[in-house]
Amino acid sequence: MKKFGFLGFLVLLLPSVALGATFTHDLSYGTTGTDVAFLQQFLMDESLYSGQITSTFGPQTRSALIAFQKQEGITPATGNFGPLTRADVNSVLALHPEWTTTISNNTYYKNVNGNPVHAPTQAPSIPAGASAQCRDGSYSFSLHRSGTCSHHGGVATWF
Secondary structure: OOOOOOOHHHHHOOOOOEOOOOOOOOOOOOOOOOHHHHHHHHHOOOOOOOOOOOEOOOOHHHHHHHHHHHHHOOOOOOOOOOHHHHHHHHHHHOOOHOOOEEEOOOOOHHHHHHOEEEHHHHHHOOOOOEEEEEEOOOEEEOOOOOOOOOOOOOEEEEO
């Protein structure tokens, strides 16, 4: 086992401060939420996904993920985003910090459907998966229009 100094240990414990910089959840067909939007953006950056960023893991996302798994030599290439694929994607992202948008928090909440959704956050540009910009300048990732930006001055712009 590789040894890490105190700083390395501390870095492993700290949450990521870049949107989509680290995936921590398995994703599969039918999953919805901002992590799916981040995955779709990643696959788009890899030139494997050309669909809309929908936050829903559907057939286009699965096909793009299978192509990524084949590209990376991950077998079997099932189109599920489990531990092996997640680790591979995280290592690619670690090599390309310029692909991520720095955000002000790494906080999630569960929406009315029980899906994890990134809490509204400040960012220098529109983060992947954002559904609206609030009047206070923060970005919302809400998957429902009701209540979006309710504690942030309301919606300024829908995406």
